Each structure stands twice: as C-alpha cells, then as structure tokens.
Amino acid sequence: MESCNCIEPQWPADELLMKYQYISDFFIALAYFSIPLELIYFVKKSAVFPYRWVLVQFGAFIVLCGATHLINLWTFTMHSRTVAVVMTTAKVLTAVVSCATALMLVHIIPDLLSVKTRELFLKNKAAELDREMGLIRTQEETGRHVRMLTHEIRSTLDRHTILKTTLVELGRTLGLEECALWMPTRTGLELQLSYTLRQQNPVGYTVPIHLPVINQVFSSSRAVKISPNCPVARLRPLSGKYVPGEVVAVRVPLLHLSNFQINDWPELSTKRYALMVLMLPSDSARQWHGHQLELVEVVADQVAVALSHAAILEESMRARDLLMDQNVALDLARREAETAIRARNDFLAVMNHEMRTPMHAIIALSSLLQETELTPEQRLMVETILKSSNLLATLINDVLDVSRLEDGSLQLDLGIFNLCAVFREVLNLIKPIASVKKLHVSLNLAPDLPEYAIGDEKRLMQTILNVVGNAVKFTKEGSISITAFVAKSESLRDSRAPEFFPVPSDNHFYLRVQVKDSGSGISTQDIPKLFTKFAQTQSTATRNSGGSGLGLAICKRFVNLMEGHIWIESEGLGKGCTAIFTVKLGIPERLNESKLPLMPKVSSNHGQTSFSGLKVLVMDENGVSRMVTKGLLVHLGFEVTMVSSSDECLHVVSHEHKVVLMDVCVPGMDGYEIAVQIHEKFTKSHERPLIVALTGNTDKVTKENCMRVGMDGVILKPVSLDKMRSVLSDLLEHRFFRGHIEMKNIGD
Amino acid sequence: MEVGQMQRRLVDYTKSLFMEGFLDGQFLQLQQLQDESNPDFVVEVVSLFFDDSEKLLNDLTMALDQPNVDFKKVDAHVHQLKGSSSSIGAQRVKNACIAFRNFCEEQNIEACLRCLQQVKQEYYLVKNKLETLFRLEQQIVAAGGSIPLMEMGL
Numbered sequence: 001m002e003s004c005n006c007i008e009p010q011w012p013a014d015e016l017l018m019k020y021q022y023i024s025d026f027f028i029a030l031a032y033f034s035i036p037l038e039l040i041y042f043v044k045k046s047a048v049f050p051y052r053w054v055l056v057q058f059g060a061f062i063v064l065c066g067a068t069h070l071i072n073l074w075t076f077t078m079h080s081r082t083v084a085v086v087m088t089t090a091k092v093l094t095a096v097v098s099c100a101t102a103l104m105l106v107h108i109i110p111d112l113l114s115v116k117t118r119e120l121f122l123k124n125k126a127a128e129l130d131r132e133m134g135l136i137r138t139q140e141e142t143g144r145h146v147r148m149l150t151h152e153i154r155s156t157l158d159r160h161t162i163l164k165t166t167l168v169e170l171g172r173t174l175g176l177e178e179c180a181l182w183m184p185t186r187t188g189l190e191l192q193l194s195y196t197l198r199q200q201n202p203v204g205y206t207v208p209i210h211l212p213v214i215n216q217v218f219s220s221s222r223a224v225k226i227s228p229n230c231p232v233a234r235l236r237p238l239s240g241k242y243v244p245g246e247v248v249a250v251r252v253p254l255l256h257l258s259n260f261q262i263n264d265w266p267e268l269s270t271k272r273y274a275l276m277v278l279m280l281p282s283d284s285a286r287q288w289h290g291h292q293l294e295l296v297e298v299v300a301d302q303v304a305v306a307l308s309h310a311a312i313l314e315e316s317m318r319a320r321d322l323l324m325d326q327n328v329a330l331d332l333a334r335r336e337a338e339t340a341i342r343a344r345n346d347f348l349a350v351m352n353h354e355m356r357t358p359m360h361a362i363i364a365l366s367s368l369l370q371e372t373e374l375t376p377e378q379r380l381m382v383e384t385i386l387k388s389s390n391l392l393a394t395l396i397n398d399v400l401d402v403s404r405l406e407d408g409s410l411q412l413d414l415g416i417f418n419l420c421a422v423f424r425e426v427l428n429l430i431k432p433i434a435s436v437k438k439l440h441v442s443l444n445l446a447p448d449l450p451e452y453a454i455g456d457e458k459r460l461m462q463t464i465l466n467v468v469g470n471a472v473k474f475t476k477e478g479s480i481s482i483t484a485f486v487a488k489s490e491s492l493r494d495s496r497a498p499e500f501f502p503v504p505s506d507n508h509f510y511l512r513v514q515v516k517d518s519g520s521g522i523s524t525q526d527i528p529k530l531f532t533k534f535a536q537t538q539s540t541a542t543r544n545s546g547g548s549g550l551g552l553a554i555c556k557r558f559v560n561l562m563e564g565h566i567w568i569e570s571e572g573l574g575k576g577c578t579a580i581f582t583v584k585l586g587i588p589e590r591l592n593e594s595k596l597p598l599m600p601k602v603s604s605n606h607g608q609t610s611f612s613g614l615k616v617l618v619m620d621e622n623g624v625s626r627m628v629t630k631g632l633l634v635h636l637g638f639e640v641t642m643v644s645s646s647d648e649c650l651h652v653v654s655h656e657h658k659v660v661l662m663d664v665c666v667p668g669m670d671g672y673e674i675a676v677q678i679h680e681k682f683t684k685s686h687e688r689p690l691i692v693a694l695t696g697n698t699d700k701v702t703k704e705n706c707m708r709v710g711m712d713g714v715i716l717k718p719v720s721l722d723k724m725r726s727v728l729s730d731l732l733e734h735r736f737f738r739g740h741i742e743m744k745n746i747g748d
Numbered sequence: 749m750e751v752g753q754m755q756r757r758l759v760d761y762t763k764s765l766f767m768e769g770f771l772d773g774q775f776l777q778l779q780q781l782q783d784e785s786n787p788d789f790v791v792e793v794v795s796l797f798f799d800d801s802e803k804l805l806n807d808l809t810m811a812l813d814q815p816n817v818d819f820k821k822v823d824a825h826v827h828q829l830k831g832s833s834s835s836i837g838a839q840r841v842k843n844a845c846i847a848f849r850n851f852c853e854e855q856n857i858e859a860c861l862r863c864l865q866q867v868k869q870e871y872y873l874v875k876n877k878l879e880t881l882f883r884l885e886q887q888i889v890a891a892g893g894s895i896p897l898m899e900m901g902l
Contacts, residue, residue: 624797624832631781631789663831696831717834720777 018076025069032066054108061101064094142291145173150302159310166303167197170278174292177245177281182232183274184209184254191232191275207231213249218273223250223293223300232277245280246288250300252276255308276300348400355396362389401554412561416588417457419511420445423484426464430480434472439480441472446485450509454586455562463555463566467515467579470551475519478576487512487582510564510582518576522568530568531556559583611728612637617689619649619662619674625717629661629694632724646674653678655687659728663717664693664706675709690731694719751893758884759896765881770874775837794878797836801871804829808864812857822860823852829867840870 036059043055071087149169153162167179178198182191185206191214193205207214213230226233228244251273278296280286366386374382427443434441464482471480487510522530531552552566559566562583570577616638620626626642633640641657643649653660660678664671675691682688692713693706706714713731715723765771782789804825811822830845848863885895 622828622831622835623800624793625835627793627796628778628781628835631778631786631793634786635781635783696834717831720773721780 022073022076025072029066029070029073032062032069036062054104057097057101057104061094061097064090064097068094138289138291142295146295146298146302149173149299153299153302153306154309157310157313159307159314162303162306162310163195166276166299167195170296170299171197174278174295175281175286176278178277178279180232180277181252181274182207182277184272188272194274214275217249217275218251221251221297223248223288223296225288226277228279232275233279243283245282245284245286247277247279248288248293248296249275249277250296252300252307253304255304255311276303352396352400356393359389359393359396363393398551398554412456412459414454414456414586416452416454418451419449419453419484419585420451422457422461422464423482426461426468427482429465430468430472434480437472437476439472439475439478441468441480442482444481444483446483448486449484449511450486450587452588453509453511454588455583456558459558460562460583460585463558463581463583464513466551466555467513467566467581471515471517471519471577471579475517475576478518480515480517483514483516485512486510506587508584508586511585512580512582514578514580516576516578521573521575521577522570523573524570527568527570531566555581611732613639614658614732615639615641615656616659616661617641617643617649617653617657619643619646619660619671620694621645621663625663625694629719632719632721633661635721636725636728638728646671649674650677650681653681653689655682655689657689658732659690659692661692661694661715664695664702672705672709675706675711679710692727692731751888751891754884754888754891755893755896758881758888761881761884765877769839770877772837772839774834778836791882793836794882797832797838798875800832801829801841801875804832805864805868805871808867812861812864817855817857817860819852819855823849826852826867838871838874841867841874844870 039055039059043052068087068090071083071090074083075087149166152165152169156162156165163181167181170176171179176197178196180193180197181195183194184190185192189209190206191209193207211231213226214232217224217226226247226249228234228247232249233244233247252275254272254274276296280288363386366382366389369382370379370386423443423445427441430441468480468482556566559581562585564581564583566579566581568577568579614637616633618626618629618633618640620629620642621644623644626644630640630642638659641652643652649660649662662671662674671693675693678688678691690712691710692715693702693711694715694717695702695706696717703714713727715727762771778790778793808822808825808829811818811825826845826848830842830849833839833841833845844863844867848860848867851859851863888895
C-alpha cells in the first residue's frame, strides 16, 4: 500500500448509516446557515434590539457549527489532509466561539427575562392609569353636572323654581326614575311631600318626622342609602312586579336668617331639614356610585344656599311692604292728628271769643252796677257776682292759655322792661289781700339785679303773681318773703333739676326768685303733682280756696319757655313752703335813659330819631372830606371829635363815643387795623363804639374786608345828609337787639 | 343892581355850573349843611379845598419831575385830591383824578404828565367858577338879600 496523506476514518464505513449521517449533516448545515439569516432578517425588521453584538456572536457560533457539519460531509470518505486541517480549524473555532457564547448567555438571559418582567409591569401600570383616567373623567363629568346644576339652581331667586329645577336637573343628570323633596311642616312634626319630579301634583302626603330612617338621614351630612320600602321612598303604589331601584336620601338644611352672623359662618346646628329622596330606575340593576353620591350631597348644599337666598329676599320684600304700609298708616295718623289739632284750635278760637264776650258783658255791667245806688244786700250780691265772674274769666283765660301753651304756639313777647317795677307791681297787687289776712309781705331785691331786662314782662309778672298769690292763698297767718337775685353758676345747678344746665353769657343772666311762706305746706308726695294740670291736693282747706289747679302748670310752661326751671320745696304739712324759679333774661345794652321807652317802639321813622349829644369820632386824613363829614354830623346833632391819623384815633377813642367813622380807602393808613384794635380795646360789646367805614370803593373786597374786621357799617363816599342820618339811626337803633348784627351795607 | 336881579343871576350861574358838570349833587349837600349855627360852612370847606389842592398839585408836579418817578407817592397824592374834590362836588376835577390814577397804575409817565395838566386845568377852572359864585353871594348879602336855596331836580 502506498502511504497517502489521507486520513482514514476510525471505523469502516457502513453504507446505510453513512448515508443517513451524510444527509443529516447536510440538513444541519443548512439549518445552521439559515438561522442567522433569519435572525438578521428579523432583527433588521424590528427597530429595537439592544444586543446586536450578541447576535453577531451567536451568528458566528452557528455559522461555524454549520461549517463544521458541512465540512463533516467530506470526512465520510477518504479525504485529504487539507480537508482534515480545515475541519480541525473549523471545530476549534467553533469550540471557542461556542464557549464564548455560552459564557455570554449566562449574562444575557437574565437580562432578557427581566425585559419581560418590565414589560409586564408597564402593562399593569398602563392598565392602572387607564382606570384612573376613567375615574377622573367621571369626576369631571360630575363636576360639570354640579356646576350646571348649581347654575340652574342659583339663577333664580324664586323658591319654587329653585326646587323644581333641582329635581329636574338631578333627574336628568343621574337618570333618576323619581326624585322627591319633603319639607317640614309649620309645626315641625311632620314632613310633607312638596315637590316631585314625575308626579305632577303631589298629594299632601305627610310622614311623621321622627322615623328612625329619617333621623338617620338627618344626622349625617352624607347621602345615605335607604330602603325602598320606607315611607319616604314609597311614592307610588306598589305593584308586585317591579324591583325598585336603589334609593338614596340626603338632608337639605333649611338655613334661617338668624343663622347668619355678621362675622361667622352659619352654623349648621339648625334644626330644620328638608329631605331629598332620589330613586334609580327600577329593574335597571344600577347602583349608586360614590361620585354620584357626592354629586347629590353637593347639590343638596347648593339648594340649601339658594333657598336661604330666596328666603332672605322674601323676608326683605315682606319687610319693605310692611314698612310701606306702616308709612302710609303713620301718614294717615299724622294727618288725622293735624286735623284734630286744627279742629281744636278752631274750636278754642271760637270758644275764646264766644266765652269772653258774655264774660266781658257780665263783668263790665256788674262793675257799672256797683257804681250805682244800691242797698247793702244788693251791693253784697253784686260784689259776689263780680268776684265770681272775675274768677270765671280767670279760669277761661287759664284754660285757653294752657291749651295754647301745649301745642307750642305760644311765643314770648320780648321787650325791655323795668325788672324792679314788675316786682313792685306784684307787691302792690298782693298787698290788699295780704293785709286783709294780716300777712306780712316783704320784698328783697338784690343790689346786683339789673334795673332793666329783656324778656316777656307780662308773662313774667303773671308767673310771679301766681306764685306769690299761691303763697298768700295757702297761708293763714305769718309772713311771705319774696327774694330776687341774679343766679350764679354754682347756685344754678340744683340737685333737684339735674338736667338743667344754665349757661350764663354776656347777653343774658338768670333771675332767681324765691317765695317763702309760713303757710300750710305741702306733703312731699304731693309735690310732683303740683305742676300737673287740674290736679289738686286733697286737703279740704285747699279745696275751699278755689282755683282751677292750672296756675302752677301755666307758670311751669312760662318758666320753661323762658329757659328756666321752677320747683317747690316744703318740709311737710304745716311747715310752710318755698317756691323757687329761675328764668333767663336778656341784658340790655347800657344806654341813655331817655332812649329807653322810645327805642323798642320806634320802627322805621328815622326822621324822629334825635342824635343830640351823642359823641362820635371821625377819622379822615383828607382835610376837606373830614370837614364835610364833620359838617354833616354836626348838622345831625352829634358832638364830633376829629382825628387825622390812626394813632390819634386809638388814643382818643373811648367808650363815650357812640360811633367811630373812619375813612378806610386811604392807602398807607390801615383803617382795618384800627377796627381790630378797637375791638380789642373794648371787650364788652356794649361799651364798644360802633365802627362805620367811609369809603369811595364799592368793590366786594372792601366790603369783605370791612366785614372781616368787624365793622358795623359801610358808607359810600360822598355821603348825603339823609343817607348819613338813616345809616346812623339804623345802627344806633339795632344796637339794642345786638347779638347778631348783620353788615348793614348802606352804600348806594 | 337890585337884589332880585342879583339873586336871579346867582341862580342862573349856579345852574350853569351844574349843567356844565363843574359841580355835582355833593355841592348841594354842602349847601344844605349850612345853617344858622354854621353860616359860612360852604366857604370854609371850599377854601380848605383850594389850599389842599394847591399843595397837592405842587407835590404832584415835583414828584413827576423826578428822574425816578415814585408812582406810589404820585398815586397817594392823586387819591387825596380825588377825595377832596369829590367831597365838595368838584365833578370834573374828580373825573380827571380818576383818569390820572389809572395811568399811575400803568406807570405811564407821559400820560401822567398829560393828566396832571388836565387836572390842573380843571382845578383852576372850578376855582375860578367857585370864586365868582362866592363873590355873587357876598354881593347879595351885602345888598341885604338872602341867598336863594337851590332846588334842583337832580
């Protein structure tokens, strides 16, 4: 045998087995070559495959395996050494790669498995999110429904519309079969079916309020599922067939106005609730879901608010109507009262006249009769007639006075009068009666009492007379003392009259008069009654003394009109009593006695006023106009002093000068300054001379300046005699009623 | 000339003064102030006016002659003159003074000088007239008559 490089297979080739091996190897190779191709193809197709290099490795491994098996095909028969070498190389390579791959797979496979886990996880997550999305969507739906419902409910202020709308909308949103509202009755013991969705006219169906199921619903603010068989849910007659749907009930708080405090939230501790019952359609097997219950609760709250708004509105409308009615009634009452007053006044006026006329006749004729020749009995009779008719006349006057005083139509007649004279007159009037009763009357006038005062002389005298008269009337023996003085501030405040705050001022003073008698006195409990009309004390002694009981009431009215106060003190029965009153009187300016009776009466006859002897001061820089002014004043009768400068003027001016006439339009010399200084110099207004400006300027500025510095008048130069006369007489006259002097602009 | 004639002449003369605007109602007022206790009131006042005015006019001339005219002072003087003239009823003098014052405010020297001239002119005119009037009155009084009171329908 020749030696060849061929390798002999280990065992002799069996024909059949060899054939099968040959074929299998071939197919294996084929498969092994196609697998990577497939892999590459599919991987290329898929976008994501992270392990490319694994693929390469795997591909290499398979290719080599295939190659190995392919090359194996040649080793079945005699093959050359090259084939054997190639075979060996291939096998070696395959071994290497497959080991590497095996090692690699140890790492790879767990990764690949975990991918699967992650995929599962993500799938779960997605499912969960889907679920949540569904929930949110449902919630949003619910929210939308609620908003829409709220809008519907709140868009009206009418209670019925609100409730109807609620039921309708709820029914629509939730697809309800029936929806009903039970309201508490007025008594609060029952619930009455007030509104339903489907049934048009709910019968006045009532249910007692204290059922356990109702209490259950009322005690919770949530929507509560209740049994369809409970009375509130049984709204239609039961028919055997149907399976009623689920029923839910919720409470609707009925908020009262009083629940709303200003700074608080309303407390829901109100006792009153209405009940809203909602029924799902029967036979539908639908269930109440959580979000639907929430919807129902929210709606119930909104309804409560809307109802309370409606209630507030109703309340305010009612209040307004009530007010209007009241106004009308009040108006009517006022008009009736006015008519009544007018009627009474008319009556009084007529009666006044009608009553006085016969009285006058009686008194006049009786007094005339007295003058004639009469027998003693006749004289006595006539005297009695006269006395009685005088009394009657006084009564009539009193009654008429009081009624006039009451409706405030009485006004004081202010005027200047001699105060001391009033007292002396009263004394003179009372002396005869007092001397008959052998009473001693003394009058004590304080030295600081002004001689003249401004007030209502007649009524003051009436008051004093009344008080003194009462003193005389109720005193059987002893003495009467009358004291009058000017009240000082401390003594003005009396504990008896705490609300009396007299404020003496420059122009007024308070006259205090005390009348003390040693008569029968008054018991302390009777004192308050003294000033009431027609009330008499019960003792027979006073009854017999006569009088209508009106005197003190009238006095009190007069005293009040004079801004004063009157009261009576007594230590008890039999201990005498003191009547005290204070009145406010005006102080007249100090002036010539001769003027006094004249001034208040002179109205506007200027020509009559005489200025003789009145001192005036003329200040003018211009010699000519000074002389002219002097001439005017001298002609009118004044006593004129002339100065030509402001210093001289201030130096010379005194309280003796009644008027200061000054030229104010001279530039450089400030007439206004002088006016101010004169004001400062004479603080008491009744000492200060009147200041009159003479000016050639008619403009407003000058007038305003004059007003500002307190001038009493402005005269435009050149001034005529008549003008001067009228201006000065006006000013001097009005001085007496000073208190509020207006600028008399007596220019042209 | 007998009294009646003189009186008539006086009345006519006075009327003419009023017509021509030399005097106004204020002069009548002055005449009314004259009575037994004050027989020469009008003459006294008018004399005072003449003296015052002479002085004022001199002051005014001097004031306007200055290189730096002090208009305030000028105004003060004119004001005085105006016051005096209106007090006795010298209407034309017063009007001239008013115009003068306006130019003083404007500080217009030429116009002021012109006004001064005018015032002086008016003043001398009225002085002349019044002096004539008083002479007539004196003549009447000397002849034993009485001064007729003016009844003017003014």
